Amino acid sequence: xxxxxxxxxxxxxEAKKEAEETDVLVNIxxxxxxxxxxxxxxxxxxxxxxxxxxxxxxxxxxxFNIDTGKLGELTQPGGIIYNIEHxxxxxxxxxxxxxxxxxxxxxxxxxxxxxGTIEQDRAIAIxxxxxxxx
Amino acid sequence: xxxxxxxxxxxxxEAKKEAEETDVLVNIxxxxxxxxxxxxxxxxxxxxxxxxxxxxxxxxxxxFNIDTGKLGELTQPGGIIYNIEHxxxxxxxxxxxxxxxxxxxxxxxxxxxxxGTIEQDRAIAIxxxxxxxx
Amino acid sequence: xxxxxxxxxxxxxEAKKEAEETDVLVNIxxxxxxxxxxxxxxxxxxxxxxxxxxxxxxxxxxxFNIDTGKLGELTQPGGIIYNIEHxxxxxxxxxxxxxxxxxxxxxxxxxxxxxGTIEQDRAIAIxxxxxxxx
Amino acid sequence: xxxxxxxxxxxxxEAKKEAEETDVLVNIxxxxxxxxxxxxxxxxxxxxxxxxxxxxxxxxxxxFNIDTGKLGELTQPGGIIYNIEHxxxxxxxxxxxxxxxxxxxxxxxxxxxxxGTIEQDRAIAIxxxxxxxx
Numbered sequence: 001x002x003x004x005x006x007x008x009x010x011x012x013x014e015a016k017k018e019a020e021e022t023d024v025l026v027n028i029x030x031x032x033x034x035x036x037x038x039x040x041x042x043x044x045x046x047x048x049x050x051x052x053x054x055x056x057x058x059x060x061x062x063x064f065n066i067d068t069g070k071l072g073e074l075t076q077p078g079g080i081i082y083n084i085e086h087x088x089x090x091x092x093x094x095x096x097x098x099x100x101x102x103x104x105x106x107x108x109x110x111x112x113x114x115x116g117t118i119e120q121d122r123a124i125a126i127x128x129x130x131x132x133x134x
Numbered sequence: 135x136x137x138x139x140x141x142x143x144x145x146x147x148e149a150k151k152e153a154e155e156t157d158v159l160v161n162i163x164x165x166x167x168x169x170x171x172x173x174x175x176x177x178x179x180x181x182x183x184x185x186x187x188x189x190x191x192x193x194x195x196x197x198f199n200i201d202t203g204k205l206g207e208l209t210q211p212g213g214i215i216y217n218i219e220h221x222x223x224x225x226x227x228x229x230x231x232x233x234x235x236x237x238x239x240x241x242x243x244x245x246x247x248x249x250g251t252i253e254q255d256r257a258i259a260i261x262x263x264x265x266x267x268x
Numbered sequence: 269x270x271x272x273x274x275x276x277x278x279x280x281x282e283a284k285k286e287a288e289e290t291d292v293l294v295n296i297x298x299x300x301x302x303x304x305x306x307x308x309x310x311x312x313x314x315x316x317x318x319x320x321x322x323x324x325x326x327x328x329x330x331x332f333n334i335d336t337g338k339l340g341e342l343t344q345p346g347g348i349i350y351n352i353e354h355x356x357x358x359x360x361x362x363x364x365x366x367x368x369x370x371x372x373x374x375x376x377x378x379x380x381x382x383x384g385t386i387e388q389d390r391a392i393a394i395x396x397x398x399x400x401x402x
Numbered sequence: 403x404x405x406x407x408x409x410x411x412x413x414x415x416e417a418k419k420e421a422e423e424t425d426v427l428v429n430i431x432x433x434x435x436x437x438x439x440x441x442x443x444x445x446x447x448x449x450x451x452x453x454x455x456x457x458x459x460x461x462x463x464x465x466f467n468i469d470t471g472k473l474g475e476l477t478q479p480g481g482i483i484y485n486i487e488h489x490x491x492x493x494x495x496x497x498x499x500x501x502x503x504x505x506x507x508x509x510x511x512x513x514x515x516x517x518g519t520i521e522q523d524r525a526i527a528i529x530x531x532x533x534x535x536x
Contacts, residue, residue, distance in 0.1 A: 002446075004446050005418075005443055005444060005445050005446050008443070009443065016407075032302075032444075033302070034182070034300075034301070034302025034303070034304065034450070035182050035183075035302070035304075036302065036303075036444070036450055036453055037442060037444065037453050038443070038444050039442060039443045039444070040439060040441060040442035040443075041407055041410070041411065041440070041441045041442075042407060042434075042438070042439065042440050042441070043407050044404075044406050044407050048436070048438055051438055051439050060183070062182060063181060063182050063183025063184075064181050064183045064184075065181065077210050077211045078210060080228060080251075080252050081228050081252065082206065082209075082210070082227065082228065083206070083209065083219045083225070083226065083227045083228065084187065084226065084228070086190075086219050086220070086224035086225065086226070087183065087186045087187045087190055087224060087226060088183050088186045088187075089186075091183070136312075138312050139284075139309055139310060139311050139312050142309070142310075143309065150273075166310075168316070170310070170316055170319055171308060171310065171319050172309070172310050173308060173309045173310070174305060174307060174308035174309075175273055175276070175277065175306070175307045175308075176273060176276075176300075176304070176305065176306050176307070177273050178270075178272050178273050182302070182304055185304055185305050302450070303450050303451075328451070330450060331449060331450045331451025331452075332449050332451045332452075333449065345478050345479045346478060348496060348519075348520050349496050349520065350474065350477075350478070350495065350496065351474070351477065351487045351493070351494065351495045351496065352455065352494065352496070354458075354487050354488070354492035354493065354494070355451065355454045355455045355458055355492060355494060356451050356454045356455070357454075359451070
């Protein structure tokens with residue numbers, strides 16, 4: 001129940017294709033079931049700062065099996081887990097990180113996308129995550 | 135006036151039993167009077183991100199001898215110790231960390247629980263902390 | 269193919285028993301197949317500095333599926349991988365870390381022991397690792 | 403004069419192909435001219451500890467425009483730059499990191515490979531680096 005490198009590569013390439021078609025410059029990271037980096041690509045001219053953001057989005061999504069955007073709702077001031085972002089070497093709590101599931105619905109890794117708007121990042125991440133199911 | 139490893143083990147096992155009986159998947163950490171890790175267990179399938187959160191909850195509870203949930207009230211924007219979470223390598227300021235006292239009421243360590251809702255984490259932490267008094 | 273928390277607990281307790289019978293004060297850490305902390309105990313009066321050493325021994329053993337003592341032979345000045353210890357947040361390259369295998373011989377985690385001599389640490393780690401096979 | 407993501411991808415895939423044909427399980431990282439991560443893949447069952455080693459090999463090769471194996475000769479005790487490995491968040495000073503040049507001989511990035519023997523890692527890195535020239 002762990003993502004394979006062929007699956008990770010397929011996800012990266014599908015997400016990159018989606019980014020190219022929608023004219024967004026992103027960094028795309030895939031982590032495995034253990035939240036360890038499995039595959040990564042940074043598109044030319046994308047933000048340098050997005051390397052770490054993309055990787056942290058993927059890790060955050062797997063650390064808590066959650067869409068990072070949903071985590072953001074809980075970590076606002078006054079939110080029930082405000083400040084959790086200071087754990088695990090720094091979490092990213094806005095959209096762009098999505099758990100990756102296999103056909104049986106089991107979480108086998110996660111994808112993180114950074115470089116566009118949060119809506120664009122999330123859409124590209126979802127496209128990537130779906131690439132191994134369709 | 136320091137927790138023993140036998141006490142720490144008893145606390146971990148009682149907290150785990152409570153978690154199993156209430157169907158919650160958690161990470162449980164116990165630190166000693168010096169806020170150093172004394173015992174730890176991660177239940178199967180619990181969040182990977184909760185390893186660090188559980189340990190930080192326990193350390194935070196002992197660093198300031200406080201229920202981490204109460205610390206959260208003071209660290210909101212505008213709060214009197216806003217941003218203290220950036221100290222000590224990162225604090226956790228929501229429920230789930232509880233000081234451990236001996237029968238005389240002296241604090242001898244702390245427990246941190248992470249993986250369920252904040253109410254569940256706190257309830258399990260309290261059960262664990264009480265295990266060496268009852 | 270990942271260690272369970274019951275297995276990790278059994279390993280910790282067997283290793284601790286061995287340490288008590290041989291009058292050694294140690295820290296014992298178990299990591300899972302993803303090199304994430306699974307269980308830990310620090311014996312009373314053992315070295316404070318051994319908390320981190322025990323955890324790093326376990327992680328190192330799983331990072332490279334190796335007895336940490338063997339890694340040490342390769343990382344001496346002039347050795348073929350001298351300086352690898354600067355990777356992964358710091359490796360420990362002397363005895364006391366051992367991969368944990370299941371009955372089929374598959375590596376499912378690792379144990380790290382620190383606090384005694386390197387011979388004692390290694391012997392206790394081996395006893396712990398064997399606890400789930402016998 | 404910077405590597406493109408298409409070139410980085412080609413390098414990763416050629417290096418992976420070489421690794422598969424020679425039955426070696428490796429992690430492969432490519433950094434750009436700015437020593438920032440450009441592309442990465444971890445083969446299934448390769449060492450977890452090699453993620454960081456591969457990335458550090460690539461960064462080290464670009465930081466000093468050098469075959470990491472040659473750097474190792476200079477960093478032994480008594481060597482002219484002994485202890486340089488403590489800079490830049492940790493350098494790797496054994497074979498497996500190679501600068502990537504374009505057809506004009508200009509360095510545009512670097513590749514790092516980890517998981518096999520140092521000879522295998524270096525051979526795979528060279529194959530990868532050459533993929534955009536041939």
